[in-house]
Amino acid sequence: MMKVCVLLLVPVLLSWVESRSPYQAVLQHSRIRGRAQGPNVCAMQQRKGTDKKYFTNCKQWYHRKICGEPTVISYECCPGYEKIPGEKGCPAALPLVNIYNTLGVVGASTTQMYSERAELRPEIEGPGSFTFFAPSNEAWAALPTELLDALVSNVNIELLNALHYHMVDRRLTSEELKHGASFASMYQDLHVHIQHYSNGVVTVNCARLIKPDQHATNGIVHVVDRVITAISNTVNTLLEVDDDLETLRVRHLHSPSSSYITKF
Numbered sequence: 001m002m003k004v005c006v007l008l009l010v011p012v013l014l015s016w017v018e019s020r021s022p023y024q025a026v027l028q029h030s031r032i033r034g035r036a037q038g039p040n041v042c043a044m045q046q047r048k049g050t051d052k053k054y055f056t057n058c059k060q061w062y063h064r065k066i067c068g069e070p071t072v073i074s075y076e077c078c079p080g081y082e083k084i085p086g087e088k089g090c091p092a093a094l095p096l097v098n099i100y101n102t103l104g105v106v107g108a109s110t111t112q113m114y115s116e117r118a119e120l121r122p123e124i125e126g127p128g129s130f131t132f133f134a135p136s137n138e139a140w141a142a143l144p145t146e147l148l149d150a151l152v153s154n155v156n157i158e159l160l161n162a163l164h165y166h167m168v169d170r171r172l173t174s175e176e177l178k179h180g181a182s183f184a185s186m187y188q189d190l191h192v193h194i195q196h197y198s199n200g201v202v203t204v205n206c207a208r209l210i211k212p213d214q215h216a217t218n219g220i221v222h223v224v225d226r227v228i229t230a231i232s233n234t235v236n237t238l239l240e241v242d243d244d245l246e247t248l249r250v251r252h253l254h255s256p257s258s259s260y261i262t263k264f
Contacts, residue, residue, distance in 0.1 A: 038089015
């Protein structure tokens with residue numbers, strides 16, 4: 001009977017492992033590497049000379065490199081948890097508050113400030129169920145000055161539209177952000193596009209999710225590392241309209257990979 005049970009369990013376990021996204025896999029590995037520091041602690045790898053931090057996979061952990069660049073190890077609370085003074089690790093779940101208040105505690109206080117200036121605050125404090133891909137403070141600081149000036153000089157239109165483009169009118173956890181999926185944003189139903197990579201990175205319109213799954217009473221916040229912009233072209237479109245790409249266009253048409261066209 002025991003042998004039968006083991007045989008039955010193996011396919012179930014294999015199915016569970018295969019169903020995990022690369023992001024879920026690296027998050028689990030980061031939890032394992034951080035557990036000696038206390039409950040709900042994740043090990044992070046930071047590329048030297050940058051502020052970029054990543055959840056770690058097995059290969060990156062042992063080589064201490066990401067994309068061939070050396071990293072340093074740090075430890076942080078896993079998504080959704082926080083420290084308690086005098087206690088080890090991150091034993092407390094973050095308090096569940098509305099999206100506006102959540103922005104202030106997850107490293108997106110600049111997005112919070114702009115939400116108030118654009119009069120978005122009542123919407124993200126009120127009822128509803130939203131997903132907010134919230135640029136980090138560093139993401140706003142990295143925005144070209146002329147672009148940022150254009151946004152904040154017209155807060156009721158340009159800034160509000162930009163913020164609505166970071167929002168989806170439903171709650172979407174990281175598990176629901178499937179590779180290749182797209183979702184209508186709250187700005188003229190323009191879509192945002194999700195991509196997964198084998199190292200666990202998940203992007204929305206090329207912006208990396210750095211603090212996903214920050215739950216709120218009226219939705220969920222995923223902190224991203226850049227202000228996202230619209231995706232309007234495909235590789236095919238550029239090849240067709242740009243005369244300077246004639247040689248590449250010819251090679252592309254005869255390539256077996258020509259059917260795999262992605263938006264960017």
